[in-house]
Amino acid sequence: MEIWKLLLFIPACFALNMTPGPNNLLSMNNARCYGFKSAFIAGLGRISAFTVMIVFAASGLAVVLYASETLFLVIKLLGAAYLLWIAFQLWRSEASPMTEIENHRNHLGLAKQEFVLAAGNPKAILIFTAFLPQFVDVSTSVNGQFFVLGLTFLVLEMCAISIYAILGIYVRQWFTKPHMAKRFNRACASFLALSGANLLFIRQI
Template sequence: MTLETWAIFVPAAFALNCYPGPNNVLAMTHGARFGFATATVAALGRFPAFAAFVLGAAVGLGALLATSAEVFVVLKLVGAAYLVWLGVKMLRAGAADLSTADGDVALTALVRREFLTAVTNPKAMLVFTAFFAPFVDPGEPAAGQILALGAVALALEFVAVVLYAFAGARIGRIARGARGLGIVNRVSGLALVVAGLTMAVASRPATS
């Protein structure tokens, strides 16, 4: 790939990574409730899923998902149901759930939440496939190029994680107390419910 290709890919990938999707909403919520450091570490849970998507794109799993309507629909509904469930759980959380006892929440539970949110989103696989495709030089082996693009995209994803976790931590400092954090939780919960419902009715994105 040429330097010109990378000059176009890097800012485009960063813009994509900064999109306020379900995982970034979680990072901001965790930042508000548990602080910057905890939110950043918890967000690492999304990277195994995204790395698997990159590998899948490299070996052609994205193309399989794009052509198999049944597989896509099943995975889409599972992911949508999880997001709605998580959003409703946040919406129903009472003041007691948002007290200083939040500091005792296991970090592993937050990491697992990030992972499940990422891995149950079939559109993420297709986004990787469709987004990488225009930057692949057809004159060179595709798999190696996709892996290189994926590595850079994952590095930029971490920058996005830091930004969202930091923004969430700032919001948390402003919204001090259970009432303020309750508002953050309800807004985040509503965002996840909307994301889940949107995913449920979404069609497969074009991959060409």
């Protein structure tokens, strides 16, 4: 892969990684509630979902999925419904504990939440079917280029997870009082609900 394409890809990709979407907001809230370690482990669920999508994109299956109106609609509806469900749960939740989770079952639950949220976001399908291919030269090894681009995307995504988790650690100091924590939960819930509603208006290109 030509180095100049990679140099163009990295800043554009990192801008996408850092977009304050539902997964990044979830990482920040997980860090605020449970600490950096738990938020980072939970973020690995998102990384797993994106890895599967990158493999699909490299094999051409993602293009088929994106071209299918029915499958795209199903993913869109499920993704929106899950986002709204998380928003509802967060809105009703009381102030969360400010301690690290040591229970591996809880870590797994947070990771599953990140995985489902990422897998049910049709914007992610758009990234891997419309954004990544722009940097692929079809005259050479496509799979090799997808591997480099995909690996770079995942590394940058882990950086974004870490940055949002650090932000979550920082803001937790502002919400030690239960009523302030509840307000923050409801603000996050409102943003997630808006994101879920926004998914319903995403259309195929």
